[in-house]
Each structure stands twice: as C-alpha cells, then as structure tokens.
Amino acid sequence: MRGEMGEEGAGEEVGVDEGGRGVGVLEGVQGEESEAESEVSSVAEPETFEDFDWLREHLLLYDVIFQTDTAKEAAFIEGAAALFCTSRVQGPYDILEPGCGTGRLMLALAEHGHHVAGVDASATALEFCRERLTQHGLTGQLQLGDMAKDEMGNAEYDVAHCMVSSFKYLLTEDEAVRHLELVAAALRPGGLYIIGMHLVDYEYYAEQGERERWRELREGLCIDAKILSSPPCPVTRREEVDTFIEVKADTSPEAPPIPPALSKYQGRRFHCHWQMRTYDLEQLLATLQAVPALQLLSFHDFSYDINVQADARLDSDQLTALLVLQKQA
Numbered sequence: 001m002r003g004e005m006g007e008e009g010a011g012e013e014v015g016v017d018e019g020g021r022g023v024g025v026l027e028g029v030q031g032e033e034s035e036a037e038s039e040v041s042s043v044a045e046p047e048t049f050e051d052f053d054w055l056r057e058h059l060l061l062y063d064v065i066f067q068t069d070t071a072k073e074a075a076f077i078e079g080a081a082a083l084f085c086t087s088r089v090q091g092p093y094d095i096l097e098p099g100c101g102t103g104r105l106m107l108a109l110a111e112h113g114h115h116v117a118g119v120d121a122s123a124t125a126l127e128f129c130r131e132r133l134t135q136h137g138l139t140g141q142l143q144l145g146d147m148a149k150d151e152m153g154n155a156e157y158d159v160a161h162c163m164v165s166s167f168k169y170l171l172t173e174d175e176a177v178r179h180l181e182l183v184a185a186a187l188r189p190g191g192l193y194i195i196g197m198h199l200v201d202y203e204y205y206a207e208q209g210e211r212e213r214w215r216e217l218r219e220g221l222c223i224d225a226k227i228l229s230s231p232p233c234p235v236t237r238r239e240e241v242d243t244f245i246e247v248k249a250d251t252s253p254e255a256p257p258i259p260p261a262l263s264k265y266q267g268r269r270f271h272c273h274w275q276m277r278t279y280d281l282e283q284l285l286a287t288l289q290a291v292p293a294l295q296l297l298s299f300h301d302f303s304y305d306i307n308v309q310a311d312a313r314l315d316s317d318q319l320t321a322l323l324v325l326q327k328q329a
C-alpha cells in the first residue's frame with residue numbers, strides 16, 4: 001500500500017494496524033506472522049548491524065522512519081487549536097515542541113505560518129532541524145535542553161505538542177510530572193498540550209512483547225525498520241526497545257537517483273537500543289492528574305481525526321492515546 005506522498009519523498013506502508021506507532025505496523029507477536037513481517041524477518045542476523053544512537057547519529061534514518069503521518073499529525077494539531085485553544089482567537093499560533101527531534105512537525109507547522117519553537121536534548125537533531133528550516137526559508141526558535149528539567153518558556157505559547165511517544169522517554173514519574181509542569185508554565189492560559197503515545201496492555205503482551213515494522217522510501221533509498229520491544233512490566237514500567245534498520249536502493253521505476261550525500265547509506269544495516277517508560281490508560285490518567293494546571297479536554301487515537309473521540313474508559317482496550325490537555329486560567 002502506498003502511503004502519502006510528502007514533499008520530501010514517498011512513504012510506503014507495509015500493512016496497517018490500528019495500534020501502529022503513528023506510522024507503519026504494530027503487531028502482537030502472538031499471532032501468525034504476516035507476509036510483510038516474515039519478509040523483514042529475513043534481514044541479516046543482528047550481529048551484522050552497526051550499532052548507533054538514532055537520536056544523535058544518521059538523523060536522516062530516524063527522520064525517514066517517522067515521516068509517514070506528519071501531515072495528519074500537523075492537521076490534528078491545527079484542528080485541535082482551532083476547536084479548543086482560547087489563548088488566541090485564531091492562528092497563526094505560537095507552537096512549542098518538547099523533544100522536537102529532526103523538526104519534521106516544526107517544518108510542517110512553520111510552512112502553515114505558525115511560529116515554531118523546539119527543545120531537544122540532542123544537539124545533532126537540533127542542527128538537522130535548523131538546516132531543514134533554513135533550506136525552506138523558515139525559522140524556528142531552537143533550545144538545547146532537557147524537557148524534564150529546563151524551563152521551556154513562561155506563558156509564551158498557545159499550543160505545545162509531543163507526538164510519537166516521546167513523552168515515554170521520560171523514565172520516571174518525577175520526570176513526567178516535572179515535564180508536565182514545565183509545559184504548563186510555558187503555555188498561555190487556555191493554551192493546549194497535545195500528547196500522542198502508545199499505551200500498553202500488560203496482560204496481552206506479557207509473554208513476548210511487541211513488534212513494529214516500517215518501510216519508507218526517500219530520495220532513492222528504501223529504509224526498512226523493525227522495532228522489537230520487551231514484554232512490558234507493570235511494576236518496573238521499563239520497556240527495552242531494539243530497532244533494526246536496513247537501507248537498500250529503492251528499485252521502483254519512479255525512484256529518483258540517490259543523491260551523493262546519501263549513497264553512503266546504501267547496503268548498510270543499523271541497530272540501536274533504547275528504553276521507554278510504559279503506561280496503560282490508568283497509569284497515564286494518574287500521571288496527568290498530578291498536574292491540575294493541565295486538564296484533559298479531549299481523547300483521540302492515531303487516526304488523527306479531531307472530530308472522532310476515542311474510548312477513554314479504563315476498561316477499554318485503547319492502545320493509542322492522542323490527548324488534548326488545556327492550561328487552566
């Protein structure tokens with residue numbers, strides 16, 4: 001199935017599941033492998049992969065993998081602002097992205113005329129982001145910092161957002177709560193904080209954890225990524241995540257030539273490991289309640305449709321959460 005054609009290339013999703021991490025596929029490993037899954041399983045053994053930190057090196061790989069839903073995510077942020085934001089009558093809005101990474105959403109929102117700012121702990125990601133904005137004749141305010149420790153502003157923003165489970169990079173309750181307090185301080189009263197993240201089902205994934213798989217095309221390259229997560233534990237709430245990436249040439253007839261700067265990636269395989277904190281719906285709601293300055297207004301899922309509410313009951317089996325929180329006066 002061909003995904004959306006972005007300005008920077010074509011994305012190809014290989015299968016779709018409602019629980020996908022924003023892009024690509026999320027599959028419980030308890031069922032039979034799909035054709036796509038068995039295909040990616042046939043990539044080389046893990047020891048042939050080069051270890052790397054995908055948030056600090058070869059940022060293009062990270063950026064390609066997460067590109068698929070960018071337009072939908074940006075539209076959701078703008079739709080939520082138009083519906084719920086009361087700090088400003090209408091856009092353009094002042095928008096903050098804690099954990100902005102390579103700035104794919106900053107670019108999409110800046111292109112629509114919003115004033116964008118991003119905070120990230122990775123200097124290389126910020127550099128990628130700065131160059132990308134500059135190449136498009138746009139600017140953004142970029143801050144190297146820790147989104148759980150450093151001030152991100154004082155009543156300066158109408159909207160803040162943190163998509164693709166970046167909130168789960170905060171590994172303790174103290175960090176998560178402090179982060180929410182810092183975002184609340186950065187927002188104007190009536191402003192919004194939008195969080196998109198995966199939830200876990202501790203029972204369903206207790207044995208084997210989860211798998212996700214993406215295949216994306218950009219600038220003549222085909223990037224195949226497989227993500228394996230350890231079984232989530234409701235006590236430690238630490239998920240060990242391994243990503244295996246294989247970069248090949250895009251052999252489709254319409255593929256553009258690979259630019260010289262990117263040819264170094266062709267034929268290489270990469271591996272990275274990181275940790276995330278896990279949340280089920282109850283745990284997420286408990287963390288949010290610790291910061292009354294942000295009140296939950298609206299609950300959605302990764303269909304990114306602002307007009308469709310998701311099921312926010314504790315007994316639901318909702319596995320993606322797209323939350324709209326509002327800064328109280």
Ligand SMILES: C[S@@+](CC[C@H](N)C(=O)[O-])C[C@H]1O[C@@H](n2cnc3c(N)ncnc32)[C@H](O)[C@@H]1O
Pocket residue numbers: 055066097098099100101102103104105119120121122125145146147148162163164165166169170
């Ligand atoms: C999954 S990426 C998401 C990037 C971007 N928000 C997007 O949607 O494409 C998570 C980002 O959060 C950053 N990050 C993780 N922990 C952080 C922290 N404590 N403070 C600031 N940035 C952090 C990482 O460096 C990375 O760029």
